[in-house]
Amino acid sequence: MDTRVATILSPEDLGAAGTKIININLQDVISRISIAFKTTNVSEVMTEHPAANLTRIELIDGSDVLFSLTGLQAQALNFYDRRNKPYSYIDDISGHAETAVIGIDFGRFLYDPIMAFDPKKFISPQLKITWDEDICEVDTTVNECIVRAHIFDGKEVTPTGFITSKEIYSYLVQTSGFHYIDLPVDHVMKQLYVKCRYADESFFGLLDSARLSEENDRKIPFDLTMTELLHDALESYGYCFEHAYLNGIDTVTVFYAMPCDLEYVGYSPYGAADASAIWSTGGGKYRKVGTSTSINHKAMIMGALPHGVMPLLPKPSDNLEDWYKVPALESLLLRIKDTASVADVATAEILVSQFRPY
Incomplete structure (x- = not known):
């Protein structure tokens, strides 16, 4: 095999909680770095999505920041980059584990020979993972990274550069x-x-809307409502799917999932019949109610x-020449x-993915 x-x-x-700094000592060219973070439930009180436990993921070389996103941001970009949802497992049952796998994708696709991260091009690359183990489930005391x-x-392979993404x-x-x-x-912007x-x-x-202006309105690439942008995104990327295994309850409780709009939940009781319901309340938050614990x-x-992330530019092709120059x-x-x-409750975050040449 040519890859491993x-x-x-x-x-x-x-x-x-804290920040883990990991030296990148590999000499081989890297196509993707994957971070799997798993926490063991104690309370069965879910307060966020598992990806939220990673509050910042950075790839640095001294003071040079090569990648910097939160876990939620990075997992959303994984969906848009791969045309598929990265692995995550929602499971709010006591003693079970909540898992999020988040990737740093350096190429247009896995094992892209043209766009990849070459550690030899840098002095001392390091991966920084900032985490808090009980953001997703309160009272968590056990995790695995x-x-x-x-x-x-x-x-x-001789990559000419790599994709860098930042807030x-x-x-x-x-x-x-x-x-x-x-x-x-x-x-160049991807x-x-x-x-x-x-x-x-x-x-x-x-x-409500977004507008992009080049050189003091010399050219307006787009001026669209968010609804219009969503239509374009759905046609280009499709829907996001996520699986959940949920504890039995006889009151109303909540859980969190990736989809934040046009949500649909298909569900069934496991092992026996139950009069139950699951519905979205917006912002990635869902409620569930049943009759049996x-x-x-x-x-x-x-x-x-x-995770509430909207792409603003047309979906990029795999041809670098077509990207935004x-x-x-x-x-x-x-x-x-x-x-x-x-006012002053919700936060808007602007993210950009670029091609950084060597």
Whole structure:
């Protein structure tokens, strides 16, 4: 085989919270770094999605930040980059585990020979994982983190660069008005995203529209409502799906899943009949109610906007020449129109994926 999966961090309980710094000592070219973070439930009180336990994932080389996203942001970008949902397992039963696998994708696809991360091009690359084990489930005291690299082995490849993704800006959403964000024009842009996710709120009840302006309105690549942008995203990327195994209850409880709009839940009691219901309340939050604490449920959730992340540019092809050549521009300005019912509660985050040449 010309490829293999190397272990960067063997299974380890990282503790309650903190930042783990891992030296990237590999000399082989890396196509993807995968981080699997698993926590063992205690309370059966789910307060977030499992990916939220990773509050920041960074790849750095000294002061040079090569990648920087939260777990929620990175998992959403995994969906858009791969045309498929990355692995996660929602399971809120006591003694069971909640799992999120999050990737740093350096290429257009796994084992892309043209776009990949070559550690030899850097002085001292390090992976930084910041976590808090009980964001998803309260009272959690046991976790396990595994980090693996998908590398080229025995095959000579000469990548010309790699895909880098970062959060470049965030702000508190207001009830009205516009917010202006200067976008980077240093590297070719693959995709531009806005993330806005708040429990019990629709994405469209927070942000109204987006507009992109080149060089002081010399050209307007788009000026669209968020609903119009969603239509384009669905046609290009399709729906996101996630599986859940849920504890039996006789009251109303909550859980969280990736889809944040156009949600549909198919579910069934596991092992016996039960009069139950599961429904979305917005922002990735779902409610469930049943009549028996001894009858668990299995559910399949589908919908749009994973973790509240909306792509703003047309879906990129695999041809670099078709990507957005922003280095030719003097300036690039994104305008977001706010429409929240309450100010200073929800946060909007601007994310960008770029091709960084060697």
